[in-house]
Amino acid sequence: MSENQSGEPDGPVTFINVFEIPSAQVEAFVAGWRERARLMSTAPGFRDAELHQAVSAETRFQLVNVAHWESRQAWEAATANPDFQDAIRTISADPQQQVRPNTGLYRTAARVD
Amino acid sequence: MSENQSGEPDGPVTFINVFEIPSAQVEAFVAGWRERARLMSTAPGFRDAELHQAVSAETRFQLVNVAHWESRQAWEAATANPDFQDAIRTISADPQQQVRPNTGLYRTAARVD
Numbered sequence: 001m002s003e004n005q006s007g008e009p010d011g012p013v014t015f016i017n018v019f020e021i022p023s024a025q026v027e028a029f030v031a032g033w034r035e036r037a038r039l040m041s042t043a044p045g046f047r048d049a050e051l052h053q054a055v056s057a058e059t060r061f062q063l064v065n066v067a068h069w070e071s072r073q074a075w076e077a078a079t080a081n082p083d084f085q086d087a088i089r090t091i092s093a094d095p096q097q098q099v100r101p102n103t104g105l106y107r108t109a110a111r112v113d
Numbered sequence: 114m115s116e117n118q119s120g121e122p123d124g125p126v127t128f129i130n131v132f133e134i135p136s137a138q139v140e141a142f143v144a145g146w147r148e149r150a151r152l153m154s155t156a157p158g159f160r161d162a163e164l165h166q167a168v169s170a171e172t173r174f175q176l177v178n179v180a181h182w183e184s185r186q187a188w189e190a191a192t193a194n195p196d197f198q199d200a201i202r203t204i205s206a207d208p209q210q211q212v213r214p215n216t217g218l219y220r221t222a223a224r225v226d
Binding site for chain 1: 126127129131139143146147150151153154160161162163164165166167168169172173174176177179185215217218219220221222223224225226
C-alpha cells in the first residue's frame with residue numbers, strides 16, 4: 001500500500017454517518033438523503049452508499065449511512081463540492097428536522113466472511 | 114417478499130453495532146471481536162461481518178460493526194447461542210474495557226451505486 005504526502009496509507013475508505021433523528025422524521029429525511037447521495041455518486045472515486053434504517057423505533061440510531069470511496073482524497077474532493085455543501089446547509093437550516101449527524105472516515109479493522 | 118408469523122417482512126437484515134470506546138482500548142478490543150465474529154460466522158444464515166475503525170482518534174464512534182444476515186430469524190438464533198452469550202458476558206465483566214455497544218437491526222432504506 002502506497003502513502004500520500006501526509007504519510008497516511010492510500011486505498012479504499014468507508015465513510016460512516018450515524019444519525020440521531022426522531023423516528024417520526026425518518027421518512028422525510030430519507031427522500032432528501034437519496035437526492036444528496038445521487039449527487040455524490042457522480043463524483044470520481046465514489047463506489048456506493050447505503051442508508052440503513054432501524055427495524056425498531058426503539059433503536060438509538062435510527063439511520064446509519066455506510067458509503068465506500070476509492071480513497072480519502074476522492075471523498076474529500078467530493079465533500080468540498082459547493083452543490084453538496086449547499087445541500088448540507090439546507091438540512092442544518094431546516095427547523096423541522098432535528099437531525100444530529102455523527103460522521104467519520106473508517107478503514108477495515110477486521111472482516112469475517 | 115413473504116411475511117413471518119409476527120407480520121414482519123422476511124429477507125436479509127443488517128446488524129449494526131456502534132461502539133463508544135476510548136481510542137486507547139481499540140486494539141485490544143479488535144482482537145476479541147475477531148474471535149466472536151468467527152464464532153458467529155459458523156451460524157446458519159451468516160453472510161459477513163466487517164469491523165470499521167475510525168481513521169481519526171477524534172471521531173466520536175471509534176468502531177462500527179456492520180454484519181449481514183439472511184434473515185432476522187437467523188440472526189436471533191445465532192445471538193441466542195450460549196457460547197456467544199458467554200463471550201458477551203466476558204466483555205461486560207472486564208473492568209479494563211469501557212465499551213458501550215449500541216446495537217440495532219436494520220433494513221435498506223435507500224442505496225446508490
